[in-house]
Amino acid sequence: MNFLLKLFTWWDGATIGTSLFSAMNGEHVGTDAQGNKYYLSKKKMADGRERRWVIYNGANDASRVPAEWHGWLHGSFDSLPESNLPPPKIWEADYTPNPTGTAAAYRPQGALERGGKRAAATGDYEAWTPDA
Numbered sequence: 001m002n003f004l005l006k007l008f009t010w011w012d013g014a015t016i017g018t019s020l021f022s023a024m025n026g027e028h029v030g031t032d033a034q035g036n037k038y039y040l041s042k043k044k045m046a047d048g049r050e051r052r053w054v055i056y057n058g059a060n061d062a063s064r065v066p067a068e069w070h071g072w073l074h075g076s077f078d079s080l081p082e083s084n085l086p087p088p089k090i091w092e093a094d095y096t097p098n099p100t101g102t103a104a105a106y107r108p109q110g111a112l113e114r115g116g117k118r119a120a121a122t123g124d125y126e127a128w129t130p131d132a
Contacts, residue, residue, distance in 0.1 A: 026053070030080055032066055033095070034058075038073070049075070063098035 026039035035057030041050055052073050054065060065073065068081035083107030099105045 026051075030069075030082065032069055034066075034097075036063060036064060036069070038069060061097060066095045 001018060010066060015047055026041055028037055029040050030038045032038070037057070039053050039055065041052070044050055044086045052075070054069070058064075071077055072081050107113045108126070110116065
């Protein structure tokens with residue numbers, strides 16, 4: 001069953017075609033803490049640049065790419081992030097992906113997902129009328 005999912009779905013990781021393309025045309029250069037794999041093309045493009053891409057470990061969500069790898073993917077620097085990063089500071093928080101659209105997303109009081117009950121309006125609100 002897992003083989004069929006990989007064959008026909010693109011939203012939950014790389015398809016078989018993408019994995020084959022990466023293995024044949026790219027060189028694996030690194031993996032981040034979340035297990036995402038980063039590749040560099042074996043051949044340069046017509047304009048002389050190198051193609052860079054990521055194969056996500058799980059859902060295809062661009063917010064799962066940490067900042068240091070984002071900079072490398074977009075050509076901000078040529079060397080791999082491990083050689084470019086300063087040592088982490090004590091106050092730095094661990095990377096967390098964007099939870100929007102997941103069960104972990106923020107839902108304020110009154111949101112439909114939390115029952116749709118909101119606090120009653122208080123006396124600080126006055127409805128607009130055209131005659132006033």
